[in-house]
Amino acid sequence: MASGWAPAFTAVPRTAFLPDLMWPHDASAGRAVAVDKNADPAAWYGYADSDVPIVTQWDDGNHTGTEPGKNFTSSSSMPSVVFSMLADLDVRAGHRVLEIGTGTGWNAGLLAHRVGEENVVSVEVDPAVSEAARAALRRLGYGSLRVITGDGLLGHPPRAPYDRVIATCGLRSGLYPWVEQTAPGGIIVAPWGTYYTYTEATARLVVAEDGRSASGHFTRPVNFMRMRSQRLVRPEHSHYVPAQGTGDAEKSTTTVSEAEFLTGDLGVEAFAVGLQVPDCTHVPDRKQAGRRPVWFYGLTDMSWAVVIFRDGRDTATVYQSGRRRLWDEVEAAFRWWQDQGRPGFHRFGLTVTADRQIPWLDAPANVLETQKTPGEQGFSVVSEGGLEPPRPIKGTSTSS
Numbered sequence: 408m409a410s411g412w413a414p415a416f417t418a419v420p421r422t423a424f425l426p427d428l429m430w431p432h433d434a435s436a437g438r439a440v441a442v443d444k445n446a447d448p449a450a451w452y453g454y455a456d457s458d459v460p461i462v463t464q465w466d467d468g469n470h471t472g473t474e475p476g477k478n479f480t481s482s483s484s485m486p487s488v489v490f491s492m493l494a495d496l497d498v499r500a501g502h503r504v505l506e507i508g509t510g511t512g513w514n515a516g517l518l519a520h521r522v523g524e525e526n527v528v529s530v531e532v533d534p535a536v537s538e539a540a541r542a543a544l545r546r547l548g549y550g551s552l553r554v555i556t557g558d559g560l561l562g563h564p565p566r567a568p569y570d571r572v573i574a575t576c577g578l579r580s581g582l583y584p585w586v587e588q589t590a591p592g593g594i595i596v597a598p599w600g601t602y603y604t605y606t607e608a609t610a611r612l613v614v615a616e617d618g619r620s621a622s623g624h625f626t627r628p629v630n631f632m633r634m635r636s637q638r639l640v641r642p643e644h645s646h647y648v649p650a651q652g653t654g655d656a657e658k659s660t661t662t663v664s665e666a667e668f669l670t671g672d673l674g675v676e677a678f679a680v681g682l683q684v685p686d687c688t689h690v691p692d693r694k695q696a697g698r699r700p701v702w703f704y705g706l707t708d709m710s711w712a713v714v715i716f717r718d719g720r721d722t723a724t725v726y727q728s729g730r731r732r733l734w735d736e737v738e739a740a741f742r743w744w745q746d747q748g749r750p751g752f753h754r755f756g757l758t759v760t761a762d763r764q765i766p767w768l769d770a771p772a773n774v775l776e777t778q779k780t781p782g783e784q785g786f787s788v789v790s791e792g793g794l795e796p797p798r799p800i801k802g803t804s805t806s807s
């Protein structure tokens with residue numbers, strides 16, 4: 408491990424932080440499966456040592472029994488993702504580090520080994536989760552590492568300024584308090600994305616010398632559980648689309664093909680579209696008899712659109728309704744991404760200021776235009792609590 412994390416990964420094992428009953432992602436089953444250490448220790452250690460995410464809490468703790476719950480709400484992230492985010496963080500001995508999303512406490516323990524437990528503060532929103540993490544850290548000898556129960560979006564001002572901030576839950580907005588609490592030149596690493604798609608990318612932001620903004624490239628795609636307050640309630644289809652069909656929706660066609668538009672779970676094209684089409688989410692429907700609808704729902708009004716791909720046809724049918732023409736916005740953003748040479752995640756970046764978050768391509772001056780009607784707010788928080796956004800139906804990749 409060129410980044411110097413090997414001793415920490417040896418001294419602070421993941422197994423010390425996992426509960427007896429856990430739900431690792433099983434690749435062959437394509438879902439989380441229950442594993443009990445007492446009933447099947449070999450399976451438990453096998454998963455604990457594998458590069459898979461392991462769910463440790465369902466439904467904000469409102470869950471009993473061994474069957475997986477509805478929504479995973481705390482987990483131990485994939486070790487490869489933990490490692491790559493820590494490598495992005497570029498910590499040095501003695502750095503003061505703020506972690507958001509303590510979860511099991513494993514990442515906090517790794518940080519403590521590297522910079523000293525007195526230099527790490529970790530914030531976890533769920534009281535039961537933070538208590539379990541405190542206990543695990545104590546057992547490993549990190550009893551004075553501060554685990555704060557609270558909303559990590561606020562950071563933790565009493566111990567600021569920090570040299571490094573790392574979030575292990577996904578954000579849509581609200582990073583500025585961390586910018587304010589980080590020293591100039593300090594680094595913030597956080598999974599960030601839009602409501603358009605489940606796919607996120609790790610933002611690696613460097614705080615400006617005047618301390619009033621932070622900017623940097625995305626490093627790689629990730630797929631984290633959202634900040635509690637930034638989960639998206641799945642749009643209720645029947646609230647948008649009339650029961651009798653497409654109603655008075657405007658009809659048109661597009662030459663965008665299903666194969667180029669829906670490439671998979673961690674598709675950069677969906678990430679790129681989401682950067683330019685705020686307040687919209689998309690849900691690819693199941694394919695039946697060679698027909699695949701993809702739905703688009705406005706999140707701040709009741710605009711909707713659907714594109715219907717059919718096998719063997721050169722054009723797809725489009726219906727659009729409401730104040731916005733969501734497919735037109737999405738197609739323009741998608742074509743733009745193609746025209747730019749289909750840039751990957753690492754060519755995009757983000758600048759965060761007190762009142763804006765500004766996505767860009769290649770350099771901060773090359774700001775992305777949003778396709779949205781002028782005057783509308785972008786990247787709003789849609790709801791408090793509620794469900795995870797709809798999952799893309801292709802692929803199974805998860806990292807948190």
Ligand SMILES: C[S@@+](CC[C@H](N)C(=O)[O-])C[C@H]1O[C@@H](n2cnc3c(N)ncnc32)[C@H](O)[C@@H]1O
Pocket residue numbers: 480481482483484507508509510511512513514515530531532533536557558559560575576631632633634635636807
């Ligand atoms: C993927 S888990 C974190 C994994 C963890 N770093 C570890 O090493 O096990 C994400 C965690 O973020 C927490 N979380 C969600 N919203 C939060 C918020 N607003 N503030 C702090 N923690 C939050 C969740 O409760 C969950 O425990």
